[in-house]
Amino acid sequence: MMHRLMLPICLSLKDIFSCLGFTLVGAIMERAVVQITLFGLLLAFVTTLPNKDDWDIYSFHINSTVTSRYATTVITSRVVNRMDESKEIEFLVRIPKNAFISKFRMSIDGQMYDGVVNAKEQAQQQYTEAVSRGQSAGIVSSVGRTLEEFKTSVTLAAHNKVTFELTYEELLKRKLGKYELQIHARPMQPVKDFKIDVYIHEKAGINFMEVKGGLSTKALANAITKTQTDKQAWLYFYPTEDQQKICDSCGEDGMNGDLVIVYDVKRDTSLGDIEVSDGYFVHHFAPSSLPRIPKNAVFLIDQSGSMHGRKIEQTRTALIHILNDLAEDDYFGLITFDGNIFHWRRELVQATKGNVDSAKDFARNIQDRGSTNINKAVLEGARMLNAHPREGSASILILLTDGDPTSGVTDPKTIQSNVRKAIAKKFPLYCLGFGFDVNFEFLEKMSLQNSGVARRIYQDSDAALQLKGFYEEVATPLLTDVTMIYIGGTNLTQTNFSQYYNGSEIVVAGQITDNDIDSFVPQVVAISSKRRVTFADTNATMESTGTVSDSHIQRVWAYLTVKQLLDQELLLSGPEKEKVKTDALKLSLKYSFVTPLTSMVVTKPLGENTEVLHKPKEGQAPQQNWQVPPPSLSQTSSNPVFGKMRSSRVGAVPGAGAGRRAGVGGPPGAAGESGALGQYHLHFGPLDDYHLHSRRIISGHVDPFPSLMNYGAVAHKKPIRVPPHRFLIKTENQSLPLCFDINKDVRLKLLHHPSGELSMNGELDSLRYGGFKRIVIHFETNKSVDVKIDGITVKDGHDVKFYTGNDHITVGSVTVIKRDKEVDVTAGDTRIVILLHQQNRKHLLWPVVRQQPPDSNAEGILALKPVAYEEVQQTRSTKLRIKDQEIDVVSAGAADYSIPFPPILECWLMSAESALQRPLDDFSVAEL
Numbered sequence: 001m002m003h004r005l006m007l008p009i010c011l012s013l014k015d016i017f018s019c020l021g022f023t024l025v026g027a028i029m030e031r032a033v034v035q036i037t038l039f040g041l042l043l044a045f046v047t048t049l050p051n052k053d054d055w056d057i058y059s060f061h062i063n064s065t066v067t068s069r070y071a072t073t074v075i076t077s078r079v080v081n082r083m084d085e086s087k088e089i090e091f092l093v094r095i096p097k098n099a100f101i102s103k104f105r106m107s108i109d110g111q112m113y114d115g116v117v118n119a120k121e122q123a124q125q126q127y128t129e130a131v132s133r134g135q136s137a138g139i140v141s142s143v144g145r146t147l148e149e150f151k152t153s154v155t156l157a158a159h160n161k162v163t164f165e166l167t168y169e170e171l172l173k174r175k176l177g178k179y180e181l182q183i184h185a186r187p188m189q190p191v192k193d194f195k196i197d198v199y200i201h202e203k204a205g206i207n208f209m210e211v212k213g214g215l216s217t218k219a220l221a222n223a224i225t226k227t228q229t230d231k232q233a234w235l236y237f238y239p240t241e242d243q244q245k246i247c248d249s250c251g252e253d254g255m256n257g258d259l260v261i262v263y264d265v266k267r268d269t270s271l272g273d274i275e276v277s278d279g280y281f282v283h284h285f286a287p288s289s290l291p292r293i294p295k296n297a298v299f300l301i302d303q304s305g306s307m308h309g310r311k312i313e314q315t316r317t318a319l320i321h322i323l324n325d326l327a328e329d330d331y332f333g334l335i336t337f338d339g340n341i342f343h344w345r346r347e348l349v350q351a352t353k354g355n356v357d358s359a360k361d362f363a364r365n366i367q368d369r370g371s372t373n374i375n376k377a378v379l380e381g382a383r384m385l386n387a388h389p390r391e392g393s394a395s396i397l398i399l400l401t402d403g404d405p406t407s408g409v410t411d412p413k414t415i416q417s418n419v420r421k422a423i424a425k426k427f428p429l430y431c432l433g434f435g436f437d438v439n440f441e442f443l444e445k446m447s448l449q450n451s452g453v454a455r456r457i458y459q460d461s462d463a464a465l466q467l468k469g470f471y472e473e474v475a476t477p478l479l480t481d482v483t484m485i486y487i488g489g490t491n492l493t494q495t496n497f498s499q500y501y502n503g504s505e506i507v508v509a510g511q512i513t514d515n516d517i518d519s520f521v522p523q524v525v526a527i528s529s530k531r532r533v534t535f536a537d538t539n540a541t542m543e544s545t546g547t548v549s550d551s552h553i554q555r556v557w558a559y560l561t562v563k564q565l566l567d568q569e570l571l572l573s574g575p576e577k578e579k580v581k582t583d584a585l586k587l588s589l590k591y592s593f594v595t596p597l598t599s600m601v602v603t604k605p606l607g608e609n610t611e612v613l614h615k616p617k618e619g620q621a622p623q624q625n626w627q628v629p630p631p632s633l634s635q636t637s638s639n640p641v642f643g644k645m646r647s648s649r650v651g652a653v654p655g656a657g658a659g660r661r662a663g664v665g666g667p668p669g670a671a672g673e674s675g676a677l678g679q680y681h682l683h684f685g686p687l688d689d690y691h692l693h694s695r696r697i698i699s700g701h702v703d704p705f706p707s708l709m710n711y712g713a714v715a716h717k718k719p720i721r722v723p724p725h726r727f728l729i730k731t732e733n734q735s736l737p738l739c740f741d742i743n744k745d746v747r748l749k750l751l752h753h754p755s756g757e758l759s760m761n762g763e764l765d766s767l768r769y770g771g772f773k774r775i776v777i778h779f780e781t782n783k784s785v786d787v788k789i790d791g792i793t794v795k796d797g798h799d800v801k802f803y804t805g806n807d808h809i810t811v812g813s814v815t816v817i818k819r820d821k822e823v824d825v826t827a828g829d830t831r832i833v834i835l836l837h838q839q840n841r842k843h844l845l846w847p848v849v850r851q852q853p854p855d856s857n858a859e860g861i862l863a864l865k866p867v868a869y870e871e872v873q874q875t876r877s878t879k880l881r882i883k884d885q886e887i888d889v890v891s892a893g894a895a896d897y898s899i900p901f902p903p904i905l906e907c908w909l910m911s912a913e914s915a916l917q918r919p920l921d922d923f924s925v926a927e928l
């Protein structure tokens with residue numbers, strides 16, 4: 001009988017000081033203030049790096065699945081305590097701010113410890129009780145630029161293992177014409193069994209996809225492989241342990257950085273796509289083929305004394321860029337303010353070249369001085385816009401400030417009420433809070449009250465870019481007064497939007513009354529320039545997932561509803577506030593979201609403190625927390641283990657990873673380098689249904705592409721035939737891959753390193769199933785890994801072992817990781833994965849190179865250099881020109897077995913000799 005102690009620890013922003021360790025460092029970075037005492041502390045942390053022999057991360061996997069912009073990411077980390085005594089093991093990861101954690105669990109000795117989401121008050125009470133009993137442990141959620149931190153720890157017995165598993169969910173937001181899935185990887189040490197798998201499925205179709213972020217540069221770029229079909233994309237990131245130390249922003253402590261997958265979807269109909277499942281719907285509305293609406297913009301620029309130095313310089317720079325970008329039919333106004341306000345012009349003027357030049361001169365001369373009269377500035381801005389009504393235009397008011405109101409009207413409530421009256425819902429107010437001295441909640445509330453949003457501008461070298469990026473998001477209004485109407489819909493999320501900007505997206509979710517899809521009629525009414533427009537496309541891609549229950553649509557609805565209720569809660573008071581709060585809490589509990597209203601209680605093994613995880617709130621400065629001496633510090637430091645682990649974070653201060661990216665739209669150069677996928681990928685696959693493709697070949701044109709499901713169904717009816725092996729040669733530009741068949745049983749040379757340090761051969765299995773039945777990798781002297789469908793044989797000289805279960809095996813310098821459906825082999829800079837596929841109860845093996853040095857001179861079918869081709873259209877057939885040779889091709893399809901659930905790719909089928917540019921015999925070997 002197992003007893004569990006319920007000793008909760010709380011960490012909201014009020015008591016976040018127990019996370020002193022890194023908020024402290026974060027604060028130093030953030031403010032560039034070096035205080036002697038703090039610096040001393042910092043040094044103390046640096047000198048106590050963890051001893052790598054103590055504990056080891058056995059595996060670290062990140063798996064992200066995006067379905068219709070809703071991303072569910074699972075981080076799994078398995079850690080082993082290598083000591084002869086018990087030890088505290090920490091799990092620390094960063095997740096996007098926008099995400100809600102929905103699941104966390106630990107598994108120790110087959111026992112599962114699940115986190116349970118509770119109302120925050122309840123958790124708070126448990127926390128208080130625990131503290132009064134004198135029990136506490138450090139647990140942290142802190143706010144960075146785009147990420148927040150999740151941390152927990154558990155004491156592990158000698159030589160024991162723990163598996164941590166964290167799941168979080170987020171709806172990707174479209175900004176500047178793209179979605180960004182940010183995955184932060186920082187396992188805190190190089191990990192042999194490290195991988196990131198990303199799968200994106202967009203029914204509307206994927207328009208483009210690219211990879212950015214610090215981890216997609218230089219040494220690590222060739223550890224990324226990606227595959228894309230019309231509606232699906234797969235991305236694998238498999239860096240070797242050595243690479244994890246040498247990349248940018250990596251070191252002895254391993255990787256520390258982001259992988260950012262940037263993409264957009266296709267938009268066929270102006271109404272956008274509507275997905276329906278189980279009585280819920282999600283509508284994505286983002287028309288782009290509309291004319292822009294001229295705008296009236298007034299910029300209110302804080303020039304108070306606190307803007308002194310770099311802030312005011314960056315503001316000037318950004319403002320000059322923004323003024324340059326105004327369109328000639330825009331009107332604009334510019335006010336700077338401190339204790340007083342200063343007009344560039346008293347009224348709005350047209351953005352003619354002369355006016356813009358004059359405004360730029362004014363901007364160049366903005367000087368910092370005095371106090372902050374926000375009230376006066378915003379009211380004057382509103383007056384200017386109100387005095388300039390222009391039919392068919394969109395007005396916006398943008399306030400930039402770095403501090404609290406300190407002169408004139410200073411009471412936040414009075415200011416908000418004044419501003420609300422002055423604006424009277426006629427245009428949105430956007431508030432940009434520069435740095436951490438602003439009362440962000442005040443700005444946030446004021447924006448929300450006036451149909452705008454508030455953004456934090458991080459005080460960093462890229463602040464000017466952040467400002468400009470934000471402006472770009474609202475620079476091109478396409479519609480105003482957007483009303484989303486859903487006849488037959490209920491429990492809708494927000495449906496009225498004052499403006500819609502190019503590059504953004506309006507998302508509405510709701511329920512369909514009685515799940516009656518036939519009487520469900522979506523419609524959008526809005527004003528485009530001077531016209532009233534209605535979007536009521538009856539041909540909208542209203543895709544119902546049919547009988548397959550697709551819970552993600554319901555979750556999107558819950559996610560959006562909770563987010564919007566939390567915003568409303570900020571605006572309301574009294575019973576209304578309580579009602580909204582109760583509703584948000586109910587949903588958070590039902591969908592197990594860790595929101596600002598809920599906490600996750602993590603129960604640990606007997607004798608250990610239960611922990612409570614809270615979601616931190618945007619708008620509070622990290623440095624506010626370290627001014628209070630942390631009550632838990634003495635406790636923390638009295639635990640040498642914890643002290644050590646804590647110090648390991650110092651190499652990776654907040655901001656170092658996340659800070660590379662602008663919080664707003666405009667990514668700085670560092671994040672802008674796209675993954676140079678300078679590699680050519682070869683994938684190949686046996687054909688399950690020869691008929692299907694021969695038909696295609698005969699007809700000579702491309703059939704509508706069979707979906708995987710269809711393909712499976714057709715394959716099922718397959719006549720008895722010897723399946724050939726169809727190999728895919730992918731190109732990285734958008735052109736179709738090449739494919740060719742091998743119709744005989746051969747032993748193939750897959751990958752041979754020139755110096756002979758590694759060679760891999762495979763034996764095709766035409767007789768029975770297709771694919772490979774055996775793959776052998778030789779390395780060093782008399783060492784090999786022999787992979788068959790039923791297990792692997794590892795030979796180390798005379799020592800021969802057979803493995804069937806999951807394991808990590810080290811042979812010489814080679815690491816073999818056997819997982820359920822794949823064998824992952826790392827040798828030097830090469831990482832090979834052999835996938836085990838099951839198709840119609842048949843198994844086949846599949847080799848894939850997940851990473852290889854870009855300048856490798858390796859030979860073999862997996863090492864082919866890219867073949868550039870040109871299409872030569874003729875009346876009845878297609879030819880491809882490859883190196884001055886014209887080759888007959890037909891359009892065909894091939895299963896891409898480099899992916900666990902192989903999709904069918906469209907390809908140009910040609911003879912093996914043509915595709916390989918050499919006789920096939922050059923690729924055969926006598927022996928495995």
Ligand SMILES: *[C@@H]1O[C@H](CO)[C@@H](O)[C@H](O)[C@H]1NC(C)=O
Nearest residue numbers: 061063064065072074197900
């Ligand atoms: C990733 O998660 C998805 C969805 O939960 C699951 O279907 C898939 O098998 C996972 N992939 C890996 C490599 O674990």
Ligand SMILES: *[C@@H]1O[C@H](CO)[C@@H](O)[C@H](O)[C@H]1NC(C)=O
Nearest residue numbers: 177288290291292476502503
């Ligand atoms: C809106 O953005 C798209 C691409 O993102 C662009 O092609 C189009 O021209 C833009 N529309 C306007 C009015 O600027």
Ligand SMILES: *[C@@H]1O[C@H](CO)[C@@H](O)[C@H](O)[C@H]1NC(C)=O
Nearest residue numbers: 481482483484494495496497
């Ligand atoms: C949305 O706008 C329509 C028309 O503009 C109005 O009738 C309706 O009351 C608004 N709804 C909300 C919730 O503000």
Ligand SMILES: *[C@@H]1O[C@H](CO)[C@@H](O)[C@H](O)[C@H]1NC(C)=O
Nearest residue numbers: 268269270536537538539540
């Ligand atoms: C809807 O589809 C039908 C037939 O495919 C077509 O005739 C009609 O023009 C389409 N309507 C719209 C609004 O696109």
